[in-house]
Amino acid sequence: MAMVVAREWREIPGRYNLEGTRCGCCGKIFFPSRAFCPHCRRQSIGKMEPFPLKPTGEVYSFSIVHQSDGFNRRMLPYAVVFVKNDDSIMLAGQLVDVDLPTVKIGMRVRAVLRKLDEDGKAGIIHYAFKFVPAE
């Protein structure tokens, strides 16, 4: 399903640069960005600050995907991971450039910018972070 370009570029800070938000009241960090903090609620409105997340972390859990739809089919089989980054924030994405049988909980990974998808031959190309082994 083709999306208009605006849907892509408005998410660039998060998808390209791992930019989340930090609550100016309690200091809690969120990814993706939130307009207010679920803990401080109204108090936090207008006090959420952009916060660049560390690109490194470790695999919290994973799966090897054997059935997928659309553009991701060309990747099959591929690894998907939940990563607890070094700010203790959970992220979700693909783990690439990796020998699949070596994927395990606790392995160190690093976020890199990769091609995610494309809207056909004439449409825009979507980019976002994926993870690669860090050691």
Next chain:
Amino acid sequence: MRDVAIIGAGSTKFGELWGASFRAIGIEAGARAMQDANLGGDEVDAIYIGNMSAGRFINQQHIDALIADYTGMATNHVPTTRVEAGGASGGVAFRQAVMAVASGLHDIVIVGGAEKMTDMDDDSINSVLNATSDAEWEAGMGLTLPSLYAIIAQRLMAEGIATREEIASCAVNSHFHGAMNPDAQFRKAVSLDTVLHAGPVAEPLTMFDCAPISDGSAAVILCPLEEAKKHTDNYVKVCSSMQASDTLALFQRESITHFNATRVAAQQAYQAAHITAADIDVAEVHDDYTVAGLMALQDLGFWKEGEAGRALLEGQTRFDAGKTAINTSGGLKAKGYPIGAAGLSQIVELTQQLTNRAGPRQVRNAKYGLAQSTGGTGSAVTVTVLEAM
């Protein structure tokens, strides 16, 4: 608030219903439920319909109007409301209908759920299912819905809460019961080996860990409890129907080895019904993935964390085992998973069980039944408690 009763229940057969359109499927279960309740049609005050994605599956929005029209209720201008909550669409629709009767606003309400999935190609169907997770930050990043449940399974295994065999045995339990349900998509028992060695979908989950793509509908008729006897002897009481939410994305949770929404809705449902988990004789849980079924047994309090897997593996969950019977309909795995219909299909099964009409899979002396319906990865959950009268 008034007490509410279910006075009629009906389901289509679930499966690949190539000969039937959405509108044919959508009205069939409702008609059966009306017949079961001995109603003619003019008595109906309101209709609620659970449907997740007719907009994408058959390119039809405005399902409320379609259902009102083809059930013949548009000529009476009966208010009809479509409810969407991912996989919990049916469960949430049921709760809305219960509240409408309990409040005193409506007396006779039909609540149904329907989905027509097989008019679309498999690739597109999977993209619709994936969109019940966070489409921007999970599905959009390449994480399929089964892979999110696989990530949960991997974590349950790593933390020693369940083994791979225990997780897979949830499908064995559902198929064991599905073999006895004439409305089930799969009327065939399967072995643990079959589940473990089926083609991989998202490791460690195989095709047999995942509920199928299905067409079908299910519906029940509600009325005030004190009016129920006027219509039928086969009625059950709705003790409580509760709903809870959680983050849309699974990766936003503090823990992924349980669903807080299930725990909260269950606690509220037990409290309102003045019972505990130990009182439940028969339960229908949302096993769209085996691992979800296993977690539900723990989150609902039927078994302690780390013990539900063994109960499934040992067959303690079967209709005749004398404990809480789990998914006697065949569950989503074997009865089938026409998404919006799933929550109502559970209520239909419990109604049959609690009125002693469940045939060869009848749970003896069943007094309390529970249904748990889940959207996405536990982002919306309803828990309903019913009582035999």
